Amino acid sequence: MKKNNLISIVVPVFNESENIIRLFEEIDLLFSKISYSYELIYINDGSNDDSAEILSQLSSKHSFIKVVHFTRNFGQQAALIAGINYVKGDAIITMDCDGQDPVSLIEDMILEWRSGVPVVYARRVKRNDSFFKKLTAKIYYRLLNLISEIKIPNDVGEYRLIDSSVVSNLQKASIHTGYLRGMIAWLGYKQAFVDFERPKREFGKTGFSIYKMLRLAMNGILNFSLAPLRIGLFLGMFSIFTGVIFLFYLMINFLFFDQFYKLLEWLVVVIYIFVGFLFVLIWIVSEFIGKVYKSQAGMSSYVIGNVENI
Known part of the structure; x- marks a missing residue:
């Protein structure tokens, strides 16, 4: 696994006008302190606020910021899959734009990757979410692993680092399942975890409705379990x-x-x-x-x- 210095960061965006620039500034500050260059790929998932305009302004100022605009809202998983198809980095990080995925973890994830681990998850050991969301997430992960043909890590979201070789195999496998974390687990690569306490959202409102959570859950169950x-x-x-x-x-x-x-x-x-x-x-x-x-x-x-x- 060859290690070079370009890190690709894929960020789905849906109505995150209050968080786009904040996230970019945090990422830029982090990479100014470490010996890696980076490219930032935002996927505008049919936002109906000012997100598209803010993303266009950022990309016009910085050539390493790429933006993909969907024709409508296709969902977080589709945005992640699209972003992965445009990466050029030696390692790829996927993360949310809501400020609940701490940028500071990137350095620890890179260290794990440098040690030879091709898949590094940021694992939520504690969540500052509502009781309902914590309970349903816990039940879902345990149920999915109980009936799934493969083992998908518990308590992880979309915050992860994957090696470029993993991306190549994802692309060869033609990702159509709508459930990226299941596809990555299906590939069977060695994995490691960086634990963190997930903070509350400070700015903006979540676009991840109960319907979208149910749709994601059903994608995981139907695509990776015949139960x-x-x-x-x-x-x-x-x-x-x-x-x-x-x-x-x-x-x-x-x-x-x-x-x-x-x-x-x-x-x-x-x-x-x-x-x-x-x-x-x-x-x-x-x-x-x-x-x-x-x-x-x-x-x-x-x-x-x-x-x-x-």
Whole structure:
């Protein structure tokens, strides 16, 4: 893993007019103290405040600031994927623009990378968020790892450093899942963590609504777990197993204890067993659909309106 001196920083932006310049100044100050150059790639994810104008002003003053403008809001994951496709650095850092990802961690992440670790996550050991958000995040990460085919790190967001070799393999894999942290985990590279306490947002309002959080959660579950498709199997096996037991119960009572049952009672048990077989058939069809989806999903996750300094 060759180590040079260019670091690419990818930052999705959605209505962050109060934070864009603050973040740039913090990053610029940090890199003035370390022996690395950097490029900053902002992805304007369909902002409807002054973000686009502020980004254009910054890019006109600094050639190392690149801006990609989406035609509309496609979401944070699409913005990250788009930004990664424009990087030139030897290491790539993705982070939020809301001021809750401390810029000071970049130096520690670079040190881990220099030691030979291709993926370095900033891990939230404590969050200054609402009780609801902390609870749902904890449940989500544990549930995802319980049903996922791969292990996705707990308590990490989009603040990470990845080596350029990781980016190359992401691009070869054609990222269409809409869940970047899952794709990076799927690649299987060695990883390290830099722990931090996540501060509260000081400026602006979050654009990450409950709907967007649910959509991100569903992307993670549906793209990296076949468990939802296998619900039919579990329901079917349960129905068949319990139905057969009850059928044997009726037969034993009928044959050995002269217990008679109405025809309707026999039919209910038989239908119950057949419903179990139907669930199993639904599972088989779902497995085929899942495999076709994974092989055929190729629709672009974003549309670019225009770019600056690219």
